[in-house]
Amino acid sequence: MAKRMFLAxxxxxxxxxxxxxxxxxEAKRIWTLDDQLAxxxxxxxxxxxDGKNAAYVVxxxxxxxDHTVAVLRRVDLANGATxxxxxxxxxxxxxxxxxxxxxxxxxxxGDGVQLYRIGPTGAATPIxxxxxxxxxxxxxxxxxxxYGHAPLRTGVRAHSWSPDGRRLFYVVVDAVPTSKxxxxxxRVTVERARRRSPGQAKASxxxxxxxxxxxLLGTRPQSDLTTFFxxxxxRWKKGEVQYDLxxxxxxxxxxxVTMAWAFAGRKAQVLDPKVERVYWLLPGPRGGRLSSQGxxxxxxxxxxxxGGKLQNYGRFDFAVGDGRAVGGFRSRDxxxxxxxxxxxxxxxxxLAVVENNGVxxxxxxxxxxxxxxxxxxxxGACIAQGQAAPPTVVAVDVGxxxxxxxxxxxxxxxxxxPLKIEPRTWVNRHGYTAxxxxxxxxxxxxxxxxxxxxxxxxxxxxxxxxNRENQWEYPIQLFAExxxxxxxVNDPSSRQNAEIRAVYDAWINETKDLPPETxxxxxxxxxxxxxxDAVKELIDVGVIDAARVGIAGYSRxxxxxxxxxTNSHVFQAASSGDGGYLEPxxxxxxxxSYDAVFGGPPxxxxxxxHYRRLSPSLRANHVCGAILQQVAAPFxxxxxxxxxxxxxxxxxxxSLYPGDDAASDETHIFHIPSNRSAAMQENxxxxxxxxxxxxxxxxxxxxxxxxxxxxxxxxPRCDAPEGEPRG
Numbered sequence: 001m002a003k004r005m006f007l008a009x010x011x012x013x014x015x016x017x018x019x020x021x022x023x024x025x026e027a028k029r030i031w032t033l034d035d036q037l038a039x040x041x042x043x044x045x046x047x048x049x050d051g052k053n054a055a056y057v058v059x060x061x062x063x064x065x066d067h068t069v070a071v072l073r074r075v076d077l078a079n080g081a082t083x084x085x086x087x088x089x090x091x092x093x094x095x096x097x098x099x100x101x102x103x104x105x106x107x108x109x110g111d112g113v114q115l116y117r118i119g120p121t122g123a124a125t126p127i128x129x130x131x132x133x134x135x136x137x138x139x140x141x142x143x144x145x146x147y148g149h150a151p152l153r154t155g156v157r158a159h160s161w162s163p164d165g166r167r168l169f170y171v172v173v174d175a176v177p178t179s180k181x182x183x184x185x186x187r188v189t190v191e192r193a194r195r196r197s198p199g200q201a202k203a204s205x206x207x208x209x210x211x212x213x214x215x216l217l218g219t220r221p222q223s224d225l226t227t228f229f230x231x232x233x234x235r236w237k238k239g240e241v242q243y244d245l246x247x248x249x250x251x252x253x254x255x256x257v258t259m260a261w262a263f264a265g266r267k268a269q270v271l272d273p274k275v276e277r278v279y280w281l282l283p284g285p286r287g288g289r290l291s292s293q294g295x296x297x298x299x300x301x302x303x304x305x306x307g308g309k310l311q312n313y314g315r316f317d318f319a320v321g322d323g324r325a326v327g328g329f330r331s332r333d334x335x336x337x338x339x340x341x342x343x344x345x346x347x348x349x350x351l352a353v354v355e356n357n358g359v360x361x362x363x364x365x366x367x368x369x370x371x372x373x374x375x376x377x378x379x380g381a382c383i384a385q386g387q388a389a390p391p392t393v394v395a396v397d398v399g400x401x402x403x404x405x406x407x408x409x410x411x412x413x414x415x416x417x418p419l420k421i422e423p424r425t426w427v428n429r430h431g432y433t434a435x436x437x438x439x440x441x442x443x444x445x446x447x448x449x450x451x452x453x454x455x456x457x458x459x460x461x462x463x464x465x466x467n468r469e470n471q472w473e474y475p476i477q478l479f480a481e482x483x484x485x486x487x488x489v490n491d492p493s494s495r496q497n498a499e500i501r502a503v504y505d506a507w508i509n510e511t512k513d514l515p516p517e518t519x520x521x522x523x524x525x526x527x528x529x530x531x532x533d534a535v536k537e538l539i540d541v542g543v544i545d546a547a548r549v550g551i552a553g554y555s556r557x558x559x560x561x562x563x564x565x566t567n568s569h570v571f572q573a574a575s576s577g578d579g580g581y582l583e584p585x586x587x588x589x590x591x592x593s594y595d596a597v598f599g600g601p602p603x604x605x606x607x608x609x610h611y612r613r614l615s616p617s618l619r620a621n622h623v624c625g626a627i628l629q630q631v632a633a634p635f636x637x638x639x640x641x642x643x644x645x646x647x648x649x650x651x652x653x654x655s656l657y658p659g660d661d662a663a664s665d666e667t668h669i670f671h672i673p674s675n676r677s678a679a680m681q682e683n684x685x686x687x688x689x690x691x692x693x694x695x696x697x698x699x700x701x702x703x704x705x706x707x708x709x710x711x712x713x714x715x716p717r718c719d720a721p722e723g724e725p726r727g
Contacts, residue, residue: 028417030442031477037061037677039466040410042391043070044094045370046103047381053077054372054381054393055103055118057091058409061673068149068671072105072118077381077395080407085122090152096372098165112153115170127168130155133175134201138633140663141199143173143222144229148468148669150660157203157227160234162241163332167263168208169234169241171227176200196663203227207241207261217261217268223248226256235281239263242271282320282328282339285356286311290328290339292319295495297344301352301359313359318343318352319495324462324469325349326369331377338377338398340368344493346423347435347462348386353398362396364403365389367463373398383409385465387437388418413465419480420444423463426534432492432500434530436461438538439476439486451548451691452485452538454531454571457557461488468669472554472577473630473679482684485544489534491527491560500526510592516599516610524563524582524614531560532570547572548691550625552683554578555668558629562641565627566619569718573690575628575683578668580637582615620644624718626651626690626711630679632659632666651690651711653704655682 112132
C-alpha cells in the first residue's frame with residue numbers, strides 16, 4: 001500500500017513552480033514533495049589533521065531503491081570541491097585517526113556494521129570485522145528498537161582512538177541464542193504488547209595495543225545501556241583509558257560507574273562508583289568539565305575541577321551540554337577548550353571558546369552543528385544551517401571567529417526560494433515562555449486570514465533546516481506553500497524557574513516528591529496554554545482564521561497533541577504521530593514514570609482520579625476535532641485512544657505504516673522513503689479535508705473521503721463550553 005501511494009504522488013513530486021526573481025538573477029522555485037523527501041540529514045563531520053579538507057556523512061532518501069542510504073563525502077576546505085567517497089547502507093561514528101591522514105567509521109557494506117579505515121581517496125579497509133549476529137532496529141530478534149534506521153546487523157558497536165592514534169578502544173556485540181526454557185516474571189512482562197520476542201546480546205570491550213594485540217577488558221550484559229548506547233563514555237588519560245559502565249545496585253536501580261584501565265599494569269579498577277550521565281563530557285581549559293548551571297534566560301558557565309571546586313566563567317545567554325549541540329574539544333596544549341552552545345531565546349547553535357582569561361563566542365548567521373577542529377583548535381569546519389537555510393560546509397577561524405562558506409551539502413535545496421520564517425517567544429497566560437517559529441505562507445497578504453497548523457515536538461524547534469526531529473512527516477514547508485500559517489512551538493522551558501524545574505526533575509527521576517496534579521498543570525496543561533495563546537495572538541491581529549486551526553506532533557509531540565485535543569476547543573483537526581504515553585494500558589511498561597505522573601497504577605482508586613483528569617482515552621468525549629494517528633507499530637496505547645475516540649463519535653483514523661518485511665516494523669522516525677512520502681501526503685489530505693473542506697481527486701488518500709464524510713456527519717455537536725464534555 002505504501003509503495004502504491006509513493007508512486008501515486010509522482011505527479012506532485014515532479015511538479016515544480018518557478019518564483020520570479022529580480023531582473024538578471026536566476027529564478028528560484030517553490031518546495032515540492034520531492035524536496036521534502038530529499039532533505040539531507042548530516043550525521044557527522046571530521047576534519048583532517050592538517051585542516052585542508054574534511055569528510056562528512058549525510059543520510060539521504062533514495063526513491064529508486066526505497067531505502068535511506070548513507071553517503072560519505074570529502075570536501076576541500078580551500079576551494080569547496082566535493083567528492084563522494086562511498087555509499088552504503090549505514091555510516092556513522094566518523095572520526096579522524098590521530099597521526100594519519102585517514103578517517104575511521106562504522107560502515108555496513110553488506111556484512112553488517114563493521115569498523116573501517118577510510119583513506120583520502122575513499123578506499124575503505126577493515127580495522128575490526130566481527131561476525132554480525134546482533135540486530136539493532138524494530139525487527140524480529142532485535143536487541144534494541146531503532147529510532148530512525150532500518151534494522152541493522154551489527155558487529156562493531158562503538159570505537160574510540162587514543163590521542164596519539166596508537167591505541168583503539170572498541171566494543172563488539174554478539175547475539176545470545178534464544179533460550180527454549182520457560183521464561184518467568186520480568187522475562188515475560190518485557191514482551192508485553194510485542195508481536196515478536198526481542199533478541200538478547202552481550203557486549204565485549206576490547207583495547208587494541210600499539211603492537212596490534214587485542215586485550216579483552218570485559219563482557220557486559222544487555223542491561224548495560226551505557227556500553228550499548230552511550231556516545232561519550234570513553235576518556236583517554238595519561239597512562240590509562242577511562243570508560244563508563246552501567247550496573248544494577250542492590251536496590252534494583254541502575255547506576256553509572258567509571259572504570260580505569262592502566263596500560264602498564266593491564267588491570268581495570270573502579271575509579272568512580274557513581275557519575276552523572278551527560279550527553280557530552282565537555283573538557284575545560286583547567287582540566288575539569290564544563291557545564292551550564294542555573295535557571296532563567298541566562299546560565300552560569302562553570303568548570304568543575306578535581307575535588308569539586310568550581311570555576312565560574314560568568315553568565316551567558318546560552319547553555320552547553322545539549323545533546324544536539326557540538327561536543328567538547330580541548331587543545332593539545334590544554335590552553336583552550338571549545339564547547340557547543342544553544343542559545344536560550346531563538347534557539348540557535350554556536351560555539352563557546354573557553355580560555356583561562358575568559359570566554360568568547362563564535363556565532364554565525366545560522367546554527368553551527370557537527371563541528372570538528374584540528375588538534376591545536378585554531379581552525380575547524382562545521383555544518384551551518386538555519387530554518388530557511390540548507391546545510392552548508394563552512395570553515396571556522398577560531399582566532400578571529402570568522403566563518404567562511406565552503407560548499408553546499410544539497411545544491412537542489414539551494415535552488416528553492418526561501419520561505420519567510422520568523423523566530424518567536426510566546427508568554428502564556430500563566431507567565432511561562434515558549435520559543436519557536438512562525439512559517440509564513442508564500443505570498444502572504446496582510447489583512448487576509450489564513451488556516452494554520454501548529455507543530456510541536458518537545459524542544460526541537462530551533463534554527464536547523466527542515467529538521468525531522470522537529471517536524472517528522474509533517475511537511476511544514478509544503479503546508480506553507482499551500483497557504484497555511486505554520487507555528488513551530490516548543491514546550492515551555494523546564495529551566496526557566498525553580499518551580500517548573502522541580503516538576504520535570506520529579507517526572508524524569510520518577511519520584512513522588514510532588515503531587516500528580518502539580519505535574520499535570522505545569523507540564524501538560526501549561527503546554528496546552530502555550531499552544532492556545534500562540535494561536536490566539538495571531539487570531540487577534542487578523543492573521544489566523546479561528547475556524548481553521550490544526551495541530552500535529554509525534555512522540556512527545558503526540559503526547560501533547562492528544563492532551564491538547566482532550567482539553568482544548570481551539571483545534572479543529574489533529575495529526576498525532578507514533579505516541580501513546582499517558583494511556584492507562586501503558587502502566588506496566590513505564591510504572592516508575594506513571595507513579596510520578598499519576599500517583600500509582602490505574603487499579604489504585606486514589607490514582608485513578610488523576611488518570612481520568614489526564615489520560616486522553618478517558619477524556620475522549622471532550623474532543624472537538626478530527627484526530628489522525630500515524631503509527632510505526634500497533635501498540636496498545638495508540639489503539640486504546642483510537643477506540644475511545646470512535647466510541648465517543650469523534651472522527652478518527654489510525655494508520656499503521658509497514659516495515660521492510662513481515663518480520664519488522666517501521667521505525668519511530670520513519671526510514672522507508674515510500675512510507676515517508678505516503679505519511680506526508682496523508683497529513684496534507686487530512687488537514688486539507690478537515691480544515692479547508694478540500695478534496696484532491698489525485699491524492700493517494702482520495703478513497704478515504706467517503707469514510708471521512710460519514711464520520712463528520714455522525715459526529716456530535718461540539719458547542720459545549722470550554723472544558724466540558726461534548727455531546
